[in-house]
Amino acid sequence: MQDSSTPVASDLVLIGGGHSHAIALRMFGMQPLPGVRLTLISDVTHTPYSGMLPGYVAGFYGYDEAHIDLRRLAEFAGAQFYRTRAIGLDLEAQRILCDRRPPVAFDWLSVDIGSTPVAAAVPGAAEHAIPIKPVPQFLGAWEQLLAEVAAQPDSLWRLAIVGGGAGGVELALNVQHRLHEVLQSAGQSQDRLELHLFHRGKVLLKEHSRWVGDRLQRILTARGAHIHLNEDVREIFPDKVVCASGLTADCDRAFWVTQASAPAWVAASGLATDARGFVLVGDTLQSVSHPRVFAAGDIATMRDRPRPKAGVFAVRQGRPLFENLRRCLQVRPARPFVPQRRYLSLIGTGDRSAIASWAGLGWHARWLWVWKDRIDRRFMEQFEHLPAMTASSAPGLASVPANADLRHMYCAGCGSKVGSRTLGRVLQRLEAVDRPDIAIGLEAPDDAAIARIPTGYAIAHTVDYFRSLVSDPFVFGQIAANHCLSDLFAMGAAPQSALAIATVPHGTPAKTEEVLYQLLAGSLEVLSDCNAALVGGHSTEGSELAFGLACNGLVPEDAVLRKGGLQAGQVLISTKAIGTGALFAAHLQRLTRGRWIDEAIASMLMSNRVAADCFRAHGAAALTDVTGFGLLGHLHEMLRGSATNAAVGAEIDLDCVSFLPGAIAAVRSGATSSLHPQNAEVARFARCTDAVRQLPQFQLLFDPQTAGGLLGAVPGDRVSDCLDALQAAGYDSARAIGRVVRADNPTRPIAIDSTI
Template identity: 50%
Template sequence: MMKSSEIVLRDIVLVGGGHSHAVVLKMLGMKPIPGVRITLICRDTHTPYSGMLPGYIAGHYSYDDTHIDLRRLAEFAGARFYRDEVIGIDRSRQTVQCRHRPELAYDVLSINTGSSPNVSAVVGAAQHAVPVKPINGFNDRWAQLLASITAGHSSSSPYQIAVVGAGAGGVELALALQHRLGSMRDSSAQPVAITVFGKEKSLLPQAPSALGKQFAEVLDTRGIRYVLGTAVSQVSERTLSTAGDGATYAADTTLWVTEAGGPAWLGGTGLDLDDKGFIRVTETLQSVNDPRIFATGDVATMIDHPRPKAGVFAVRQGKPLAINLRRYVENRSLFRYRPQRNWLALISTGDKYAFASKGRFLARGAWVWRWKDWIDRRFIARFSELPTMDEQPAAAQHNIALSSEENSQAISAVAMRCGGCGAKVGASVLSRAISSLKPVEREDVLVGLHAPDDAAVLSIPPGMALVHSIDFFRSFIDDPYIFGKVAANHSLGDIFAMGAEAQSATAVATIPQGLESKVEALLFQLMSGAVEVLNAAGCALVGGHTGEGQELALGFAINGLIDPATVLKKGGLLPGQKLILTKPIGTGTLFAAHARLAAKGRWIDAALESMVLSSQAAASCLRRHGATACTDVTGFGLLGHLVEMTKASGVDARLDLASIPVLEGALQTSKLGILSSLQPANVRLRRAISNQAESLDHPLYPLLFDPQTAGGLLAGVPANSVDQCVAELRRLGYAATVVIGDIQAMGDQLAPISLRY
C-alpha cells in the first residue's frame, strides 16, 4: 500500500472495473510499485463476475457472492477509487475526461471497460431492448426487469421474453431466467414463454457444433423456442420483427445479448480501433498507435491473436497486464502475451447442471456445475479474502523512468524540507492550480481572489452581524475531489446551523510534497470539489494558505451574515418541542472499518453521498417551521451535541433509539468493535444518560458517540409543525429525516438525557 509520505513519481490510471483490472489491483496490492500511484475510475463500486451472472439470475447466488467490491480492493491496493464515468481521453495532454469531475492526468493508462450494446442499427432497439452489457450496472437493470416480469399480470396468456443472441451468453441467460421465474411462480401467476433469436443457423455458433446440438436438445426439453438464421430487424414496445421472413413475434421484454461494440467515446480518442470500435492492441496489450495506453478484455482486440469476447480472456490478461504496467514505468522491456488457442468453456443450464467444452473434450452433468461453482467461488475469493500487507520500501530505491527535470524535482522533494514560510507550496504551482477555478462573485467582497492582495476585504451590510467559524481535518478518503467537497460542506455546516448566509471562505490546505506536476494536479482536484460546494452555497472563496505536510488536509474559515434577531443558538430548546435529525449517523465507524478493509464499498458510497449533501436548504426549512435551536452533528457525535444543547437550554431530552437513522453498515461495523479513534473521548459523555446501564446492550448505543463528518442538523421544532417540517425536509432531499425524541422541562436528576427503545 502506498504510504502517505512517499513521493508520487508516476500515475497509472485504470479506466473500468473489469476482470483484468481486478487482477491488476490484487497483484499490485501484494507487491506495490513504489513511487507509482494507481487510480481506478469506474461507474460502479461493485462489479459482477460474468462467470457467475447466470447463477445469480437463476437464484443460486447472492449479490455479494457474485460481485467484486472494487472500492475495498482499491483500498487494499493503495489505489485511489474514483466513482465516475469516463467520457473521453485527451492523448496530447495525457488526461482523462470524466462526466462528473475534473479531468485527471495520467502517465500510463489502461482501459478495461468491457463492451457496449450496439443497438443503433436495429430500429427501436435502443428504446425498447434491455441490454445485458456492459455488465457494470447490470444489477440495476436485472432488478427492474425482474420487477416488471413478476408484477402480477392477470392475463392467462404467457408473458413473452425475447432473448436476442443465440451464443453462449444468450442461451445461458434464457435457461437461467426460466429456472428463476419458474421457481418464483405460483399457480395464479402469469406463465412465461422465452424465445431465443440468432442470426446464425445454429446455437452457440462459436462453439463446437456438437455442443450447439446438445444445447438445442436442452432448449427443446425445457420448452424454450429458438428462431435461427435470421437477424432481428425491429423492436417495438411489445413485439419484435426478423429480417429474413419479415415475421413478427410477441415480446413483452426484449433482452439484448448480441452485437456488442466498443464504448462510443473511444471514437473521439484517435486510438486505432477495429470495425466494431474495439481498441486494437499488440501482444504487449498496448494500443497499436499509443504505447502509453493499454487495453484488455472485451474492449480490446488483439491484432495477432483474435479471440471471442469472453470473460476467460479478460481474467487471463490480468497477470500480463500487471507485469507490463510495472515494466513500463520502470523502463524495462515488456512481456509478450499469447492467449491459448483452446480454452475451457463451462456453460450452465440454470438448474445446477452444466456443460464443459475444450477442444474435442465435451462433458455434461451436475458434477460439471459443481466443478464450475468451485472454480467461480475460488476466483471471487481472490478479491474478498485480502491479506494484511507489510510496509513497503521507499520509492528512491526503485528504477522509475523520469526526465532530467522530474529527477531534479524528485531529489528536491525527498530532501530535508524547510519549515516556516519555506514549507509553502510554490507560487507558480499554486497559481496554475487555481487559475481555472471560478469562485462565485459577491458585491460585498471588495478584495478577493479576483484581485489578490495581502488580505481579503469584505463589507458587512447595515443591520447584519458577522458569523465566523473554522474547521480543518486530514483526508479520510482517497479521492481529493470528493474530500474537497466534504471538507467545504463540513465547514459550512456551523454557519447554516445558526441560520446564517455564507459570505466568504478562506482555505487552509496541507499537500504532500512531490513533483510539481503531481502537486498541482492534486491541488486542482481538491479545490475543484471545494469551490463547487462553496459556489452552490453562494460563498466566495477569497484566499487561503497552502503548505507542505505528510498528509492531505483541508479546512476553511467561513464568514457568514445574519440578522442578529434571528440567530439560531444551541440554547433555544423549549419543553414540548420535538427533536429532528436530518441525516443518518455512522460515518466514524464506517470509515474506521474502511481503513481496515472491513466495510463494503456500497456502505462507503452511501456515507459519502450523505456527507456531500448540503444542509443549507435544511436549515432554511427548519427556520420556516419555527425551529428555536439548532446545531450540526459533527465530531462530538449525536449525544455530545445534544448534551451541549440541553445544557445551554436548561432542559431534558428523551431519545428514541429505535428511530435514530443509521447509515447502512454502521450497525455491523460497530458491532464488530470497529470504532473511530475519537470514540473513547466521546464515550466519557455517557454520564449524561440517566438510564445508561439499561441501554449498554442496545446495538445502537455505541453509535450515540460516533463522531460525524459533515453530519446532519439537530433541531428543536414545535410539536404542532413537526410533521409538516419532516415532510418538507424529505421532499428537499433529506430522505432520512426523522423525529428522534422530545424535549422536557428540567427534572431533578443530574443526567439530562434518557433513552427509549
C-alpha cells in the same frame, strides 16, 4: 492510500474495474511501486464477475459472492478510487475526460471497461431492449423484473432474448430457472412464463461444436422455450419483437445479447481501433498508436493475435498487464504476451449442471457445475480475502532508489508551502464566485482579503480542517466544504466567503498542482452552489492530504439561531443518517462493503443549506449540526445551552434514529472511530436500560460524523410539515427522533428507549 513520504513522480490511471484490472490492482497491492500514484476510475463500486453472473441470475449466488468490491480492492492496492464515468481522452494533454468532474491527468493509462451489445442498427432496440452490458444496468432491470413477477405471479410474463450465442443461451436458461422458482413459490404454474429466443444463425452457439449447440437447443425446447432460428430482429417495440420474416412475438421485456461493440468515445479519442471500435493493442497490451496507453479485456483487440471477447482472456491478461505496467513505470522494456488459442468453456444450464465445450468436444454433467463453481469461488476468494499488509509491504512504504530519495529534503515552516508558480497555475484553472461585497479577493495578490458587512448584519466565523477520509481529492474537497459550511447554516447565516487551508502530499510540481486543483475544484463546486466566494488561503506540502476552510457568513442580527433555544414540548428532528465514523474506521480495516461507503459519501455530499431553510420556515427554536461529538454529544450541548431558561431534558426513541447502511455491522465487527471513547463519556448524562446500552445503535449515538446532518427542535404542531418539506428536498433519512421535556433529573437529562 499512497503514503506520500515517498514523493509522487508518476500517475498510473486505470479506467474500468474489469477482470484484468482487478487482478492487476491486487498485484500492485502485493508489490507496490514507490513514487507511483495509482488511481482507479470506475462508474461502479462493485464489478460483477462474468463467470458467476449466470449463477447470480439463477439465484445460486448472493450479490457479494458474485461481485468484486472495487473500493475495498483499491484501498488494498493503495489506489485512489474515483467513482465517475470516463467519457473521453485528451491524449495530447494526457488527460481523461470524466462525467461531472474535472479531467484527470495521467502519465500511464490502462483501459478495461468491457463492451456493450450492438443495438443502434435496430430501430427501438436502444429505447426498449435491455442490453446485457453494461452488467450493472442489466442487473438493475433484472431485479426490477423479479420484483414485478413476485408481486403479480398470476399474470402472463412474456420475455424475449435476442442473441443465440453462449451469452444469450446461458442467460435464457438461468432467467427461466429463476422465474420458474418465483412462480412456483407463489403457487403458480410455469406456464405463466413465455420465453422466446431469437437468433439470426442456423444453429445456436456457432462458435462451439455442433453437439454443444444442439444439446442446448434440446434443453431449452424441453423446458418450454420458443427458439426462433434464422430470424433477423427488425424492430423492437415496448410490447413486441418484430422480425424481418414477418414473425412477431409479444413480450414484456426484451434482453439484447448480440455482437459486442465499444463505447464511441474510445475511437473518438484518437486511439487506433479495429472495425468495431475496440482498442488495437500489440503483444505487450499497449496501444499500437499510443504506447503510454494499455488496454485489456473485452475493450482490447490484439492486432496480431485476435481472440473472442470472453472472460477467460481478460483473466489471463491480468498478470501480464500488471507486469508490463510495472516494467514501463520502471523504464524497462515490456514483454510480449501470447494468449492460448483454445480455451475451455463451462456453460451453466440453470439447474446446477453445466456443459463443457473444448474444441470439437462437449460433455454435459452435474459434476461439471460443481467443478465450475469451485473454480469461480477460488477466483473470487482472492479479492474477498485480501492478505494482511505489513509495514514493509504496505503501499508507498517501500524504499526509494538512492538517486531519487527526497524524503529528508523537505523543509518546515514557510519552506513547506506549495510553490507560487504551482499555486498560480491552479488558481488560473479555477472559477470562483465573484461577489460585490468582496472588496479584495483572489484576483488581487494582497496580504489579506477584504469583505464588506451590510448594516444590520452580524458576521459568523467558523473553521474546520481534517485529514482526508476518501482517496479522491475532488470528492474530499466537496465533503470538507459541506462540513465546514454546516456551522454557518446551523446558525442561520448565509455563507459569504471562505479561506482554504490545504496540505497536499509531496510530489513533483506537476503532481502537486493536479492534487491541489482537484481538491479546490471540489470545494469550489460546493462554495459556488451557495454563492460563497473563495478569497484566499494557505497551502503546504506534507505527509498526507488534508483540507479545511475558514468560513464567514452573514446573518441578520435579530435572526441568529442558537443551540440553546430548547423548550419542553418541542420535537427533535435529525436530517441525516449517522455512522460515518464507524464506517470509515471499518473501511480502514477492510471490514466494509464498497456500497456502504458509497452511501456514506452520498450523505456527506448533501449540503445542509436547504435543511436549515426548512427548519427556519417551520419555527425551529434551536439548531445545531451533528459532527465530531456525535448525535448525543451535540444534543447534550443543546441541553446545556438551554439551561439558562429552564432545566430541560430530552427523550430519544432509538428506534427512530436513522443509521447509514453498514454502520451497525461496522460496530458489531468492533470498528469504531478513534474519537468514539471520548464522545462516549457523555453517556453518563443518559438514562436507559443495560439492554439498550449493549445495542450497536446505542454506540452509534457517540459516533463522530463528517458532514453530518442538522439536529433541530420544532414546535409539535409543525413536525409533520417540517418532515414533509425535508423529505421533499431530498433528505430521505430525516426523522423525528424524540422530544424535549422538563428535566426531572438534571444530572441525567437524556432518556433513551428502544424496543429492539
